[in-house]
Amino acid sequence: MTHPRRRPARAAALALPLLLGACVNDDTRLYEVELHGAVAVADAFASAGVLHVELHHARSGSGGLSYPLREIAELELDNIFEFRETVLVPMDEGEGLVVYAWLDTDRDGTLCAPDAPPEPVGLVELTDYPAHTIEFDLVLAEPCAGAESLYPYPR
Amino acid sequence: MIAATARPRAALAFAAALALTAGLSEGTASAAPTIAPAARDASEPASASASAEASALPETKDTAPSGAPPPKSAARRGVGVEPTAFQAASGVSSEGRWLVNVSGGYPWWSARLQLGLRHGLSPLFEVQTARFRRWRPAVGLAMLWLERPRARISGEALFGWLVQGGELARRGANVELRVRAAFPLRRAAPYVMAGSQHTLLADRTTILSAAGESTSWSLRGEWTGWGTVGLIAAVTQNVGLDLAVDLTWVDAPGTVAIPGAHAGLIIGGVRRTGAGQRRRGRDAKGAKP
Numbered sequence: 001m002t003h004p005r006r007r008p009a010r011a012a013a014l015a016l017p018l019l020l021g022a023c024v025n026d027d028t029r030l031y032e033v034e035l036h037g038a039v040a041v042a043d044a045f046a047s048a049g050v051l052h053v054e055l056h057h058a059r060s061g062s063g064g065l066s067y068p069l070r071e072i073a074e075l076e077l078d079n080i081f082e083f084r085e086t087v088l089v090p091m092d093e094g095e096g097l098v099v100y101a102w103l104d105t106d107r108d109g110t111l112c113a114p115d116a117p118p119e120p121v122g123l124v125e126l127t128d129y130p131a132h133t134i135e136f137d138l139v140l141a142e143p144c145a146g147a148e149s150l151y152p153y154p155r
Numbered sequence: 156m157i158a159a160t161a162r163p164r165a166a167l168a169f170a171a172a173l174a175l176t177a178g179l180s181e182g183t184a185s186a187a188p189t190i191a192p193a194a195r196d197a198s199e200p201a202s203a204s205a206s207a208e209a210s211a212l213p214e215t216k217d218t219a220p221s222g223a224p225p226p227k228s229a230a231r232r233g234v235g236v237e238p239t240a241f242q243a244a245s246g247v248s249s250e251g252r253w254l255v256n257v258s259g260g261y262p263w264w265s266a267r268l269q270l271g272l273r274h275g276l277s278p279l280f281e282v283q284t285a286r287f288r289r290w291r292p293a294v295g296l297a298m299l300w301l302e303r304p305r306a307r308i309s310g311e312a313l314f315g316w317l318v319q320g321g322e323l324a325r326r327g328a329n330v331e332l333r334v335r336a337a338f339p340l341r342r343a344a345p346y347v348m349a350g351s352q353h354t355l356l357a358d359r360t361t362i363l364s365a366a367g368e369s370t371s372w373s374l375r376g377e378w379t380g381w382g383t384v385g386l387i388a389a390v391t392q393n394v395g396l397d398l399a400v401d402l403t404w405v406d407a408p409g410t411v412a413i414p415g416a417h418a419g420l421i422i423g424g425v426r427r428t429g430a431g432q433r434r435r436g437r438d439a440k441g442a443k444p
Binding site for chain 2: 023024025026027028029030031032088091132133
């Protein structure tokens with residue numbers, strides 16, 4: 001039998017979750033993905049530098065406002081071309097996953113700055129998504145291209 | 156061109172409002188109720204004109220339509236000694252009186268019911284909306300802090316629930332603190348009000364991992380600053396008109412403040428007391444054969 005003095009406390013303990021459930025504002029759902037990546041550089045480019053890896057949704061928006069590539073996360077890896085990273089992908093903000101990477105061979109933080117040698121870039125769509133573990137191989141073979149010029153793939 | 160024609164119209168409307176106020180102010184006390192507060196501070200030296208006016212026209216005399224003083228019981232309770240309009244301006248009703256203030260404008264509309272209790276306290280219920288997309292029903296308590304013949308300052312605390320629809324949907328518990336100052340003239344009361352409105356918003360984050368699903372909650376706040384400058388005019392003892400400009404800054408400081416204005420109608424009256432109802436009940440019983 002419940003002690004009369006404890007009843008208000010119990011009622012409050014029951015009411016609080018209900019109250020919180022009735023007042024959800026931002027409801028964010030994240031999908032945890034562990035990426036196992038292996039990045040290679042084409043022979044035409046220098047193969048040392050800072051590797052910039054960007055993870056994008058393949059598509060976001062709907063109808064006429066649908067557009068490709070919405071950035072989710074970015075990594076910088078110094079001379080590391082094989083990595084394992086865990087990322088949280090917002091489930092309600094887009095579809096699909098795309099990895100874009102470029103190698104900052106002159107370490108200036110800028111992709112293909114004027115008067116600098118061309119830097120290699122590459123992009124791959126992770127068709128295994130949604131999955132909690134995804135492995136991918138990526139070859140940086142294009143010079144100086146942005147992610148938007150590589151995806152959707154040129155016809 | 157539109158602005159050029161609209162400006163004189165706005166000026167004309169403003170002038171008309173001022174003329175109405177001035178006209179009301181010039182009305183004689185015997186013909187219409189004054190807005191003087193119920194109780195003058197005895198320690199405060201009154202000016203010659205004010206004291207002459209007070210001695211010639213006891214304030215309780217204004218309450219009855221015929222000019223007769225109100226019943227002693229009503230006078231004791233502070234009932235009927237000043238127009239409802241001034242009590243709306245000050246945010247506090249005297250004991251035994253109630254009022255309803257309904258206002259509309261851009262972007263805010265509101266309806267407020269307040270009831271006068273003892274010790275300068277007034278419980279109130281208020282529903283506020285911005286363009287019928289943001290709603291905030293609330294209950295609260297107003298308290299009279301300072302009462303002088305020409306100034307009245309009060310504070311209010313409101314507890315409510317915010318519901319906002321649309322793309323920036325919000326739902327959460329809401330608390331508002333307000334300070335009001337009203338300055339009575341003969342039949343109009345300019346007033347200023349400053350408010351600080353706080354809303355507690357709960358967010359939910361769900362992570363789907365290989366190990367399963369986990370949910371976490373976080374809280375954030377939304378602050379809304381509020382300022383109103385207005386004028387409430389007494390039309391009759393129990394009816395008043397409210398004209399005011401508002402400056403609100405919803406979800407400050409990440410947004411911009413939106414100026415607005417509203418016009419309102421105030422209706423008030425005297426609450427029936429339990430003793431009166433019992434007396435009427437006994438009278439009814441006694442009337443039976």
